[in-house]
Amino acid sequence: MKTRSIILLALASLASTLVACDTVKAPYRPVPDQIGANYPKITVSGELAGFIETGTPIVEKSDVLKVTVPTRLRSDPGYSSNIQYRFLFFNANGSPARGGEMSWRFMNLPPRDQRFLAGNSMDSDATDWRCEIRLAQ
Numbered sequence: 001m002k003t004r005s006i007i008l009l010a011l012a013s014l015a016s017t018l019v020a021c022d023t024v025k026a027p028y029r030p031v032p033d034q035i036g037a038n039y040p041k042i043t044v045s046g047e048l049a050g051f052i053e054t055g056t057p058i059v060e061k062s063d064v065l066k067v068t069v070p071t072r073l074r075s076d077p078g079y080s081s082n083i084q085y086r087f088l089f090f091n092a093n094g095s096p097a098r099g100g101e102m103s104w105r106f107m108n109l110p111p112r113d114q115r116f117l118a119g120n121s122m123d124s125d126a127t128d129w130r131c132e133i134r135l136a137q
Contacts, residue, residue, distance in 0.1 A: 039130070041129065041130055041131065042054050042057070042131045042132075042133070043130070044133045044134070045133065045134040045135055047135050048081075048083070048133060051074050051075060051081070052071060052074070052083075052133060053071070053072045053073075053074055054069050054070065054071050054072075055069070055070030055114070056070070057069045057070075057131075058070075061127075063124055064120050064121045064122070064124055064126065065120060065127065065129060066119075066120040066121075067087055067119055067120070067129050068116050068117070069116065069117040069118075069131055070114050070116055071114070071115050071116065071117050071133070072114045072115070073109040073111050073112065073113075074111075074112070075111045076111060077111050077112070080108055080109060080110045081108070081109045082106065082107075082108050082109075082135070083106075083108075083109055083133055083134065083135060084104040084105060084106055084134050084135070085117045085119075085131060085132065085133045086101065086103065086104045086119070086131070086132055087117075087119030087120075087129055087132075088102075088129065088131075089101075089121035089122075089128070089129050090126065090127065090129065091126060091127060092128075094128070097121055097122075097123040097125055098123040098125070099121070099123055100121060102122075104134075105117075105119075106136055117131060117133070119131070
């Protein structure tokens with residue numbers, strides 16, 4: 001018991017010494033994003049992972065950027081799912097386009113049937129996009 005107390009006292013002393021060595025109180029830094037420029041175009045919330053399938057997105061650029069994502073729920077008949085989705089639009093340098101974040105839209109996905117998630121940018125400068133899908137709230 002006495003040995004354990006001595007060891008705990010020594011560890012506490014070492015910990016306070018290490019804390020005392022931090023003479024520069026610098027702010028905490030974020031961890032670099034490992035995904036970076038390779039961020040996926042379509043993301044789903046964790047609860048939907050493995051249950052949502054998406055086809056090849058259809059992207060049209062006229063006066064604005066229009067995107068349609070074919071989507072299908074992989075569940076068995078009788079198990080539909082209520083989801084919400086939104087598109088985010090970006091300009092050529094990767095910054096959000098003006099009005100580039102649309103509000104969440106509701107959709108019921110029946111099992112195994114294809115539905116189409118669609119959105120368009122509000123800014124003619126939009127050149128890139130991302131789609132987020134989550135369970136309806």
